[in-house]
Structure formats: C-alpha cells, structure tokens
Amino acid sequence: MPLPLNPSPRRQLLLPVLAGLGCAALSALPAQAHGGAGGGVTAGLLHPLLGLDHLLLWLGLGALGSLAGRRWLLWGGGGGAVGVVLGSLGVSLPLAEPLAGLAVTLLGLLLVLLISRGTARAWASTDLPLGGLVAGCCAIHGLLHGAEGSGGTGWWLGLLVSSVALVATGRFGFPLLAGRWQPRLALGLAASGLVLTGLALN
Numbered sequence: 001m002p003l004p005l006n007p008s009p010r011r012q013l014l015l016p017v018l019a020g021l022g023c024a025a026l027s028a029l030p031a032q033a034h035g036g037a038g039g040g041v042t043a044g045l046l047h048p049l050l051g052l053d054h055l056l057l058w059l060g061l062g063a064l065g066s067l068a069g070r071r072w073l074l075w076g077g078g079g080g081a082v083g084v085v086l087g088s089l090g091v092s093l094p095l096a097e098p099l100a101g102l103a104v105t106l107l108g109l110l111l112v113l114l115i116s117r118g119t120a121r122a123w124a125s126t127d128l129p130l131g132g133l134v135a136g137c138c139a140i141h142g143l144l145h146g147a148e149g150s151g152g153t154g155w156w157l158g159l160l161v162s163s164v165a166l167v168a169t170g171r172f173g174f175p176l177l178a179g180r181w182q183p184r185l186a187l188g189l190a191a192s193g194l195v196l197t198g199l200a201l202n
Helices: 007-028 041-050 052-068 070-088 096-115 120-124 128-148 153-176 181-201
Strands: none
Touching: 041 052, 041 153, 052 070, 052 096, 052 128, 052 153, 052 181, 070 128, 070 153, 096 128, 096 181
C-alpha cells in the first residue's frame, strides 16, 4: 500500500506550479495598455487595469507604502505626475515600454529589501536615493500615460481614480497577508516585471 504524500512536499511544489501558471498567464495577456487614449470616465477607469505593467506597478507602490510609510507614496505619486506632464508635452524616452517592465521589477526587489529589514519604516522614509528610484519608476509609467492622453477630462479623471484605487489596494491589502506570503509576492512582482520586459522587447 503506497505511503501518503507528506503535506510538506506538496506545499513546496505549490509555489513553483503557481509561478509557472502566472508566467503563462502573463505571456497570454497584453503586457501594456499603451496607445492612443480616448473615451470617457469608464475608459479611463479601465486603462490601468488593462496593462499589467501599470496594474502591478501601482499595486507594488501601495505595498511599499505599507512597509515604509506614506512618504514613499508621495515619492511615487509625485514621480508619476511629473511623468504625465512631460509625456503630455511630447517628451519621449527610448525603450520606454521595456523600462516600464523593469520599473515593476525594481519595485519588487525593493519590497524584498524592505521586508528583510526590521526597521524598514524608519530606514526607508529618510533614504533620498531610494525615494528617487521609486519616483523614477513611477515617472516612466506617467510618461507613457501622458503620451497616450488624447482623452478628455473624464478619461483623465477615471485614470486618476483607478490608479489611486490600485495604490490603496496595495497599501491596505499587503499588510493583511501572512508573513511568509509577503516575500513570495514581492519576488513574484520582480519576476513578473522581467517577463513584461521580455514581452515588450519582442
């Protein structure tokens, strides 16, 4: 009679299986929702949800804020706003699409770093170079939004509401996760950014 499988190996297999399924899903979905923006409030609300790079970046920013304080949310929001203004003025960045994926990876790795430190909030809230890195990551996405922004006021309002909702979801949802899941999801965020970068380069 075969011996029952130990639950520990099952749990060990679960993460690689989920990671493989996640990568398959990422490769099947559109990596970016970039292009001409149009429509009203509904189109603006859906826009950050249709591009995985935007979706993951704003969720990641919220998670960073939950660990390191709201100052990081201000860094990210300020960087995104500057990017929108520059993009709407016609400023472009070479390889902006792959860089948007790398920005997601950088936020994921930063999350891993903060999780591994016992004094994340006190350390991160005063670290100018890392705050600037967060602002730069969000500025790349803001730049893409600004370049797309042919929509009217309703579209921009919907975009803002949706983006803030994603950040809030990360901010208040990440602390609710069991401790062992936080580093796993942070690593998953970093890996997802690499997948999106590869898709953008193809």
